[in-house]
Amino acid sequence: MTNQTAPGAQSSISPDQLVFIDPRFEFSAPLRFLWSLVTFSFYGVFIVGTILAVTSDIEWLRWAGILCALWLVDRALHINTPPYQLDRLSADKVAGVNVAQFLLPKSFRIIVRALDRTGISGGDFYLHFMKALLRDAGIRGALWRLEISPEEFEHKVDEEIAKYTKKDKQYSHAELLARIELLIKMAFIEAYGEGTRHIAPSNLFAALGTIDDAAVRRVFYLFSLDVGDLQKALIFSRYRQRFAWMRVIPATLGGFARKGPRHRIMNRAWTARPTPTLDMYSDDLTDLAREQRVGFLIGHAQEYGTMINILSRGAKQNVMLVGDPGSGKETIISHLAFNIVKDKVPDALFDKRLVSLSIGELVSGAGPEEISGRVSAVVSELIGAKNIILYIPDIHNLFKTSGEGFMNVANMMLPAIAGDAFQVIGSTYPREMKSEIEPHTDFLGAFETVRIEEITEDEAIKLLTYVSIIMERQYKVVISFEAIKAAVSIAHKYFKQKMLPSSAEDLLKEALADATHRGEKMLTDELVIAVAERKVNIPIHKATKEEAEKLLNLEDIIHKNLVDQEPAVGAVARALRQYRSGLARSGGPIATFLFVGPTGVGKTELAKILATTQFGSEQMLLRFDMSEYQDKQSIFRFIGTPDGKMSGTLTEAVIQKPYSLILLDEFEKAHPDVLNLFLQVLDDGRITDNVGRVVDFHNTIVIATSNANSDFIKDSIEAGRTIEDIRDEFKKKLTTHFRPELLNRFSDVIIFKNLSVDDTIAIARMQMKKFAKMVGQDQGIALDIDDAVVQHLARIGHDPVFGARPLRTVINDRIKSQLAEMILRNEISQGSHLRLTMEGDTVRFVVTEEHN
Structure with a gap:
């Protein structure tokens, strides 16, 4: 059994599993120089001798010269490559491997340069090695990608080196070799995990970040250089250099995968059979993998491993991949094809063909009898071939009731699939899994389900x-x-x-x-x-000075559209400031509030203001009337029905608008099971819908409103008590309507008091000012409103029970309706100047003059 490590795969190799043997590092600097001199002299003599032999008149000597020339050409072509390649090393043969055999000559020279420098001047070996590595263009390019100046980085390394004198840090030769050995082993692990062929300077630089050395850590810290970021940035340099040499950059990700062996239809044991009918309605993914068009995979290691284990076992070898669009199902299948081509699969999958069947093409343009014949031929060929894994994308289409052909295909293929006559991999989506496949228990029972999650x-x-x-x-x-x-x-x-x-x-x-x-x-x-x-349409960047000023004065901005309710305004302003400064708690929504108070006091209005302030528009407010969710079954309206046929109103709304304000009106009227649904939302900021998707609420503000115990608030305020005085007592009273664990999950329970007549006057003044502005912009009519009119409307519109809610009706009836009739009768038009005054208990509309 062999395995393939794809680029970017995580490696679980330990340095203790590896061996490091390279006598060249045992040499002293003079001895290495002597060895190099002898080597170059040998090649010089050998080249001259080869030339003389090739040009000789003696035939056997000439042929010997030609052979020597061919050897020299081969040596020249491979002079900069080590004897072994990492991508040909199977996972089960890593333990005990000599890592020095994978070291590029260029990497060896850099290590030797640092080794000699440390021996001469003393100091930290790893700093000298880092300094030597910075001559590599690829490493400098990676630092530049990370927006780190290579020159500044090198200057800082020089400063760190200068801190040491020869007496400060002097290694014995054995200690130096131990450091080199650890470094090369860590570079091997990094290179193997990245799927590269050799240990290159970039792997050595990445390995430096994993070394426990105070000086190296200090340099990395000074530039906020994260080892993980460095490893990824080095990918740019590594492949840029590779493709620059090839003078081409791949058009797709498949081009990053290594080329496989030649095309094979027949298995190498010559026991397979041709499949002409199957070939008409399918694509051979192993062929595409050989052409480097598919096969590149990063992530999904667990899901891929589970799939391989299922396919490799003795019975029930069929897999059902279930995941949302874009989750990576097709990529995992393509990677399997790639590994089959590379012979990097368990023995049970060796020499297989991975073929993708198109159900649409199979049933297209044919009647039931012809479809039956096609399916029978395909199944027969699959059973006879013995080396095919059949992949059926969107396998739920076998059960679509809109076409009898789909049902016939399912029924005809089921006996062979359930009997393990050939292996099948199907892919589907969570909703289709629930609604189309799960009802067919006999079909589902032939598969092992593997859930494909989003990559990290x-x-x-x-x-x-x-x-x-x-x-x-x-x-x-x-x-x-x-x-x-x-x-x-x-x-x-x-x-x-x-x-x-x-x-x-x-x-x-x-x-x-x-x-x-x-x-x-x-x-x-x-x-x-x-x-x-x-x-x-929301701020993502860090708050600028101007934005910070607005946040610090958020209460004043809110009060431009909301009267009084100081405790409520202060609480939401503090929550937004914490969020925009990055100090909000992690793991839940931005903020969660329970607004409690009488009707018409500004609870919904404050929610609208928050939606506009944080999310840019009232359109980002998702409003739910909880009085419509009073029975137990209504929970499915929020998260979707168990059969998957109906989506949840709440979950779908948040998926479509993940950055929004969720307003839950009359929260206390919902069924207790519905209220319990919000325990996880308020605490963890997530909820699971009917098809198993986890819906994220981390970018939402959740506000629930309630009128519970409003009379207590009214009576307490009238008795001269403040909101702060009654807060604790009021929360205890709320437990008759809400479970304590639900109340405790809100960021704050905010009490809204009843509005006074003066509050209603202020609201009327605010609304009439907005109305005058709207008339001027839309109709071109200048509208002046006496304050006596505002107070008259407020007195009529004030209601101790319903707060300022009747005020809107009063303004509509007394002002807007009459103004509409005047416009329709052409008594006023664009350019008119209108003044609203009081005459007794009647509002008079007086046209004063035309205006520009």
């Missing part, structure tokens, strides 16, 4: 590093490593409609297009952030 941010960064090499050629813009990190981080946080890496790649492409339009030569993280902010 770290894996997405590594994958996009490879993608960026291709995109740089397309857009003619250099992509900084920080831009890649920003794209992944932002996409994972704000663009949940797609999974990583697709969401990050789309954002990176948009940013590249914008950079090209602007004439930028390098794509930076600032440009990526700017493009993302335009898409989501």
Whole structure:
């Protein structure tokens, strides 16, 4: 059994498993010089002798010269390569391998240079080695990608070297060899994990970051250089150098995979059979892998390993891959094809063909009888071939009720699949798995299910590093490593409609297009952030001085649209300041509030203001009337029905708008099971929907409103008590409506008091001011409103029970309706100047003059 380590794969090799033997490092500097002199002298004599032999008149001597010349040519072609290649080393043969055999001559020379320098001047060997590595163009390029000046980095290394004198740190030869041995072993592990052929200088530099050396750590710390970031940035340099030598950059990720052996239809034991019918309705993925068009994989190591184990066992060898679009199902299948071609699979899968069947082509343009004949022929060929793994993408199409042909295909293939006559890999989506496949228990029972999860941010960064090499050629813009990190981080946080890496790649492409339009030569993280902010319409960057000033005065900004309710305004302002300064708690939504108070006091209005302040628009407010969720079954309206046929209103809304304010009106009226649903939302910021997807609430603000115990608030305020005085007592009373564990999960329970007449007057003044502005902008009519009119409307619109809610009706009836009739009767028109005054208890509309 052998395994393939793909580029970017994680390696679990320990240095203790490896061996380091290289007598050249035992030599002293003079002895190494002597050895080099003898070697060059030998080659010089050998070349001269070969030339004389080739030009000799003696036939046998001439042939001997030709053989020697061929040997010299071969030696010249391989003079800069070590005797062994890492990508040909199987995982089960790593233990005990001599790592020195994979060291590039260039890497050897750099180590020797540092070794000699340390012997001469003393000091820290690793610092001298770092200094020697900085001569490599690829390493300097990687630092530049990380927005670190190579010159400044080298200067800092020189400063660290200068701190040591020969007396400060003097190694014995054995100690130096021990440090070299550890370094090369760590570089081997790094190179093997990255899927490179040899131990190159870039691998040695990455290995430096894993060495426990105070001086090295200090240099890395000074430049905030993360080892993981360094390893990924070195990918640019490594493949840039490789493709520069090849004078080509691959058009797809498949070009980063190593080329496999020649095309084979028949297995090497010549026991397989041709499959002409199957070939008509399928694509051979192993052929595509040989052409370097598929096979590149980063991440999904666990899912891939599980799939291999299932396919390799003795019974029930069929796999069902279940994952959302873009989760990587096709990539995993392609990587299997690649490893089959490379003979990097267990013995049970050796020499297999991986064939992708197109159900659409199989049933297209044929009646039931012809379809039956085609399926029978395909199944017969699969059974007879004995070396085919059949891949059926979107296998749920076998059960679509819209076509009888699909059902016939399922019924005809089931006996062979269930009987392990041939191996099958199917792929489907979570919703289709629930609605189409799970009801067919006999079919599902023939498969082992493997869930394909979204790759991690770290894996997405590594994958996009490879993608960026291709995109740089397309857009003619250099992509900084920080831009890649920003794209992944932002996409994972704000663009949940797609999974990583697709969401990050789309954002990176948009940013590249914008950079090209602007004439930028390098794509930076600032440009990526700017493009993302335009898409989501919320601030992502760190608060500027102007924004910080607004945040510090957020209460005043809110009060431009909301009257009184100081404790509520202060609480939400503090929460937003914590979030924008990066101090908000991790693991949950931005903030979660329970607004409690009488009707019409500003609870919903404050939610609207928050939506506009944080998310840019009231359109980002997702409102749910919880009085509509009073029965136990209504929970499925939120998360979707168990059969997968109906999506959840809450989960789908958050997937479409992951950056939004969720308003839960009349929260206390919902069924207790529905309320329990929000325990996880408020605490962890996530919820699982009906098809197993985890929906992320980390970028939302959750506000629940309630009128519970409003009379207690009213009576307490009228008795002269303040909100702070009644807070604890009021929270205890809330436990009659809400479970304590639910209340405790809110960031804050905010009490809204009843509005006074003066509050209603202030609200009326605010609303009439907005109305006058709207009339002026939309109708071109100047509208002046006496304060007596405002107070008259407020007195009529004030209600001790319903707060300021009736005020809107009063303004509509007394002001807007009459003004509408005047416009329709042409009593006023664009350019008119209208004044609203009081005459007794009646509002008079007086046209005073035309205005410009």
